[in-house]
Amino acid sequence: MAAGPRPRKSFLRHEKPRRATRRSERRMAPLVPKSGDAIFASIDRVVGPMNTAEASTKSEALINAELFTLTYGAMVRQLLTDLEEVDVVNKQLDQMGYNIGVRLIDEFLAKSNVSRCVDFKETADVIAKVGLKMFLGVTASVSNWDPEGSSFSLVLDDNPLVDFVELPDTFQGLHYCNILSGVIRGALEMVSMKTEITWIRDMLHGDDAYELRVKLLKQIPEEYPYKDDE
Amino acid sequence: MIACVAVVGHQNNPLYLQSFTGADDALKLHHIVHCSLDVIDERVNNPKRSVITLNESYLGLLYPTESYKVYGYLSNTKVKFLVVTTDLDVKDTDIRSFFRRFHAAYVDAVSNPFHVPGKKIISRIFAVRVSGIVKAFAPGTYG
Numbered sequence: 001m002a003a004g005p006r007p008r009k010s011f012l013r014h015e016k017p018r019r020a021t022r023r024s025e026r027r028m029a030p031l032v033p034k035s036g037d038a039i040f041a042s043i044d045r046v047v048g049p050m051n052t053a054e055a056s057t058k059s060e061a062l063i064n065a066e067l068f069t070l071t072y073g074a075m076v077r078q079l080l081t082d083l084e085e086v087d088v089v090n091k092q093l094d095q096m097g098y099n100i101g102v103r104l105i106d107e108f109l110a111k112s113n114v115s116r117c118v119d120f121k122e123t124a125d126v127i128a129k130v131g132l133k134m135f136l137g138v139t140a141s142v143s144n145w146d147p148e149g150s151s152f153s154l155v156l157d158d159n160p161l162v163d164f165v166e167l168p169d170t171f172q173g174l175h176y177c178n179i180l181s182g183v184i185r186g187a188l189e190m191v192s193m194k195t196e197i198t199w200i201r202d203m204l205h206g207d208d209a210y211e212l213r214v215k216l217l218k219q220i221p222e223e224y225p226y227k228d229d230e
Numbered sequence: 231m232i233a234c235v236a237v238v239g240h241q242n243n244p245l246y247l248q249s250f251t252g253a254d255d256a257l258k259l260h261h262i263v264h265c266s267l268d269v270i271d272e273r274v275n276n277p278k279r280s281v282i283t284l285n286e287s288y289l290g291l292l293y294p295t296e297s298y299k300v301y302g303y304l305s306n307t308k309v310k311f312l313v314v315t316t317d318l319d320v321k322d323t324d325i326r327s328f329f330r331r332f333h334a335a336y337v338d339a340v341s342n343p344f345h346v347p348g349k350k351i352i353s354r355i356f357a358v359r360v361s362g363i364v365k366a367f368a369p370g371t372y373g
Contacts, residue, residue: 066341070341070343073343077343164339164342164343165342165344166342166353167344168352
């Protein structure tokens with residue numbers, strides 16, 4: 001299938017004929033057909049600008065960021081068609097995010113080698129700088145700590161999920177990126193923090209950035225399913 | 231100066247039509263665009279194109295009328311981009327780059343998951359970008 005004429009930055013950069021690359025520079029598994037090289041070679045947005053050492057250790061295939069964006073868009077669209085109510089779709093996206101989050105946290109902890117967080121502030125920084133960078137390729141900033149230190153705002157200036165998206169008027173109540181709130185909630189719950197996450201600002205509704213408010217409800221101490229009988 | 235731009239789908243259904251002059255000759259511009267579609271069909275079916283063409287076919291000057299010139303551009307999905315301009319001499323390279331930017335804006339608008347392919351483009355960002363491209367094309371012909 002001929003590649004369509006989409007002159008995007010990520011394509012043009014890789015349209016030079018393939019030269020023999022060192023293994024550390026190769027980003028894809030070597031079985032990708034040559035015509036797909038130009039399209040699949042650029043994964044800058046999804047995984048972030050990685051250095052070549054990281055690239056060589058990643059054995060899984062990386063995908064084009066536009067494919068990811070379009071897939072997510074198609075999924076939201078399908079949910080809207082199936083469920084029809086914006087609130088139900090929001091809840092469903094959150095639930096899907098939750099399911100992703102409970103699994104993602106293990107991968108994150110295994111890959112990132114961060115140590116146990118001392119307090120919630122450190123958790124916030126780790127999510128914003130390490131977690132989001134690893135999975136979405138963007139960093140967020142943490143701000144607006146409340147006086148007790150139990151809730152903070154995560155501000156994202158850039159969000160690969162919403163490239164090209166414009167919400168039509170009929171779906172104005174939709175939180176398009178609600179999956180992100182579910183992912184964070186699920187991930188934190190697996191490390192014994194029960195949180196509540198709400199959207200404060202949303203670029204699709206006209207604001208200038210994405211702002212998530214993360215509130216720690218309680219820390220759940222680890223429970224063991226058996227009693228120590230000494 | 232660019233009088234109007236139009237995007238027409240592969241079944242000759244209008245997807246986007248925007249005029250940049252006074253509103254009174256909007257209908258006339260639509261009529262001109264409509265006539266140009268026939269010229270495009272003629273060119274597409276003409277066996278003159280026996281040489282293998284590129285994916286993006288810049289069709290060039292389609293239809294010079296008394297005061298307007300119409301340029302066309304065909305994408306490989308048979309989506310037609312048309313530009314009606316009042317300039318007497320327009321450089322080919324300028325028009326080509328205009329169409330490239332126009333095409334890029336169109337592609338971004340169509341990638342919106344809420345856009346239904348085949349329906350009109352309702353994206354406001356697309357309208358803003360197209361106005362920007364039109365303004366950038368003819369910076370010296372105002373006033």
